[in-house]
Amino acid sequence: SAAEKGGYDHFMLKEIHEQPKAISDTLTGRISEDGTKVVFDEVQFPAGFVKDIDRIHILACGTSWHAGMVGKHAIEKLTRIPVDCEIASEYRYRDPIVSKNTLMVVITQSGETADTLAALRQAKEQGTRVLAITNVVGSSAAREADDVIFTWAGPEISVASTKAYTTQLTALYLFAGWLAQERESVGASEVPAILTALRDMPANAEKVLETAPAIQAFAKEWSSREHAFFIGRGLDYAVSLEGSLKLKEISYMHAEAYAAGELKHGTLALIVEDIPVIALVTQDDLYEKTLSNIQEVKARDAFVLALAWSGDQQIAKSVDQVIHIPKVNPFLAPILAVIPLQLLAYYASVARGNDVDNPRNLAKSVTVE
Ligand code: G6P
DSSP states (O other): OTTTTTTOSSHHHHHHHTHHHHHHHHHTTSBOTTSSSBOOTTOOOOTTHHHHOOEEEEEEOHHHHHHHHHHHHHHHHHHOOOEEEEEHHHHTTSOOOOOTTEEEEEEESSSOOHHHHHHHHHHHHTTOEEEEEESOTTOHHHHHSSEEEEOOOOOOOSSSOSHHHHHHHHHHHHHHHHHHHHHTOGGGGGHHHHHHHHHHHHHHHHHHHTTHHHHHHHHHHHTTOSEEEEEESTHHHHHHHHHHHHHHHHHOOEEEEEEGGGGGGTGGGGOOTTOEEEEEEOOGGGHHHHHHHHHHHHTTTOEEEEEEETTOOSGGGTSSEEEEEOOOOGGGHHHHHHHHHHHHHHHHHHHTTOOTTSOTTOOSSOOOO
């Protein structure tokens, strides 16, 4: 009913707008009073384990897998522990290499995804410690994992996941910071600044939501197309994958996310006049590299919409349209950068007359293999 949707036309739009609060709820109680430390009382590793971990396997499906890719980057950067992030349905059938010092992290909004649970159960059988990041208290993942970090996103109704993803990212950044702090790793000194930035995230997410009218106009103009591309490097590539999935799931446009530097090894063949290319440009240390990839697609007359920091005056000279988002530490950019892409998928789906909250052939939770 309209009341359940809180005045929004669809659950997805409501859930997109709930992200500032969901992020804030996921942070609550997890930052020390002086703002410098991560508090994770719910993680109760055996004595010594936190320092012994020598490998982390992140397992998930769909959007949760995309969150895991950001988690891999965050954990490796702050702790230097090698992290693999894999699709659960692949992992369970490939005889992965684990030891007593492996930590498995499963990410699942519902806590009921069959493939993810199978990977969890396999790990437990072989004696691997499992930490679950899930949104549902009392779910199978929450009950069966050794440790649980809840994302406090609240119920997510729309099949296309939005606030679950941004709260998974929030939980993963906290966990990466916690690991660094407990292990006294290279990144431990960065934790206080990361926590400050995380605390500012709800207000910044609120500002990103103000891009909605511009995104809606873009979606109206471009959603009659059959193809779209998303490009980026590093964390921008991980977010591109999620933006592309979102668009495919609910608008039914074909979209492809490409690591920007990989374009010339194949996909550039598909870039022709007026193909929409959404370019993410939030990773400052990769800025020039991404810019040269943008020039490659512009040279083929693509229409480029860039997602860039506010204050980036240079980018407008190289692209057709820019969506600016408030500047934060690029390490945390994914939490903000995904929001315009969620809005793009939403408005494209509406423009195409689709059933936004219940896309064809997809289910909210896939409990069969
Ligand atoms: C389904 C949903 C996706 C979701 C995936 C994993 O395919 O349609 O939106 O990302 O399952 O779900 P989970 O609950 O494990 O995060």
